[in-house]
Amino acid sequence: MQITLTMPDWADAEVAKLPPIMPSLEERMTAVIHFSRLNIEHNSGGPFAAGVFERDSGKLVVIGVNRVVPQNCSVAHAETVALSLAQQKLGTFDLGGPGLPAYQLVVNWRPCAMCYGAVVWSGIRSLVIAGSGPELEAITGFDEGPIHPHWQAELEARGIEVIDGVLTNEATAVFHAFRESGALVYNGRLGNKA
Amino acid sequence: MQITLTMPDWADAEVAKLPPIMPSLEERMTAVIHFSRLNIEHNSGGPFAAGVFERDSGKLVVIGVNRVVPQNCSVAHAETVALSLAQQKLGTFDLGGPGLPAYQLVVNWRPCAMCYGAVVWSGIRSLVIAGSGPELEAITGFDEGPIHPHWQAELEARGIEVIDGVLTNEATAVFHAFRESGALVYNGRLGNKA
Numbered sequence: 001m002q003i004t005l006t007m008p009d010w011a012d013a014e015v016a017k018l019p020p021i022m023p024s025l026e027e028r029m030t031a032v033i034h035f036s037r038l039n040i041e042h043n044s045g046g047p048f049a050a051g052v053f054e055r056d057s058g059k060l061v062v063i064g065v066n067r068v069v070p071q072n073c074s075v076a077h078a079e080t081v082a083l084s085l086a087q088q089k090l091g092t093f094d095l096g097g098p099g100l101p102a103y104q105l106v107v108n109w110r111p112c113a114m115c116y117g118a119v120v121w122s123g124i125r126s127l128v129i130a131g132s133g134p135e136l137e138a139i140t141g142f143d144e145g146p147i148h149p150h151w152q153a154e155l156e157a158r159g160i161e162v163i164d165g166v167l168t169n170e171a172t173a174v175f176h177a178f179r180e181s182g183a184l185v186y187n188g189r190l191g192n193k194a
Numbered sequence: 195m196q197i198t199l200t201m202p203d204w205a206d207a208e209v210a211k212l213p214p215i216m217p218s219l220e221e222r223m224t225a226v227i228h229f230s231r232l233n234i235e236h237n238s239g240g241p242f243a244a245g246v247f248e249r250d251s252g253k254l255v256v257i258g259v260n261r262v263v264p265q266n267c268s269v270a271h272a273e274t275v276a277l278s279l280a281q282q283k284l285g286t287f288d289l290g291g292p293g294l295p296a297y298q299l300v301v302n303w304r305p306c307a308m309c310y311g312a313v314v315w316s317g318i319r320s321l322v323i324a325g326s327g328p329e330l331e332a333i334t335g336f337d338e339g340p341i342h343p344h345w346q347a348e349l350e351a352r353g354i355e356v357i358d359g360v361l362t363n364e365a366t367a368v369f370h371a372f373r374e375s376g377a378l379v380y381n382g383r384l385g386n387k388a
Contacts, residue, residue: 123268
């Protein structure tokens with residue numbers, strides 16, 4: 001038995017259109033938000049994307065997107081897909097390992113309760129998010145789960161910087177588009193709560 | 195690009211030796227702890243295993259083991275592997291979906307900060323653990339990460355029962371064996387903390 005998670009068939013061509021180096025955080029987030037929009041336009045997953053970059057140079061390593069519904073895998077959030085693809089590409093389970101440059105994860109909203117932990121184990125040293133307020137849940141109906149009450153401080157205590165508020169309005173525009181599409185919101189447990 | 199996670203080559207033969215139905219929680223946990231021990235004996239991952247069962251009948255769906263180091267994937271904890279394999283086997287991203295029996299996850303310790311969220315999104319209705327105290331971190335040196343301070347109450351508020359303390363001593367015996375083996379403890383970020 002094995003688990004295979006793939007990027008959507010449109011992704012390779014779209015990655016090829018991106019500049020290989022994106023010096024500013026706004027460029028990096030623009031690419032991530034673009035992928036979050038493409039993912040809903042192609043009906044290939046939820047409105048979430050995440051990119052792994054070399055923090056200092058802005059060199060793109062990988063971009064991942066949410067693949068929960070098409071691949072029947074509730075773990076396949078954008079962050080876990082991106083981090084796993086980056087680790088595979090670089091041949092390490094630890095993006096913070098000796099001799100590696102510092103890596104950064106750029107996501108179009110704050111990580112959910114699961115991806116929060118995935119960030120810690122990944123070895124990245126920097127997390128850049130478009131926002132962390134109630135907008136995501138309010139607009140889309142997605143549940144972020146039981147987020148740790150001091151999530152930012154806990155990340156920073158582990159040497160992971162958190163940069164919040166990069167292109168918030170551009171990110172929430174995609175959430176509005178997702179809601180208007182009428183696509184499935186697949187929070188945990190669609191069946192009877194009993 | 196794709197991510198492929200496989201069970202170790204010894205796993206199929208070992209699963210075939212298990213009874214297909216395990217009525218008691220002790221039988222289920224015994225099987226899980228056995229797999230956690232096999233995983234370190236075969237050097238195929240960390241000392242962790244997780245089984246997905248039909249809660250009421252005890253029918254085994256899948257057993258997963260930790261695969262972080264051999265597969266270069268920090269997401270590949272026993273719980274995420276087991277939940278993903280079960281979802282793939284059953285053809286759904288939601289183990290709590292309409293018409294399905296109640297599913298239970300049995301793990302040889304409490305979930306880490308990441309797997310905690312993975313439990314919420316998986317759709318399972320019951321979590322059985324061997325323990326949740328400081329023993330795991332104290333014995334092995336593994337970091338459980340920033341666990342939510344009210345993790346059990348948050349799971350129960352989402353309709354996921356938590357049954358703690360099943361075969362605690364049997365579980366910690368494997369952690370002792372792991373420590374004595376001198377195997378790598380691969381907490382997030384082996385490199386420079388700066």
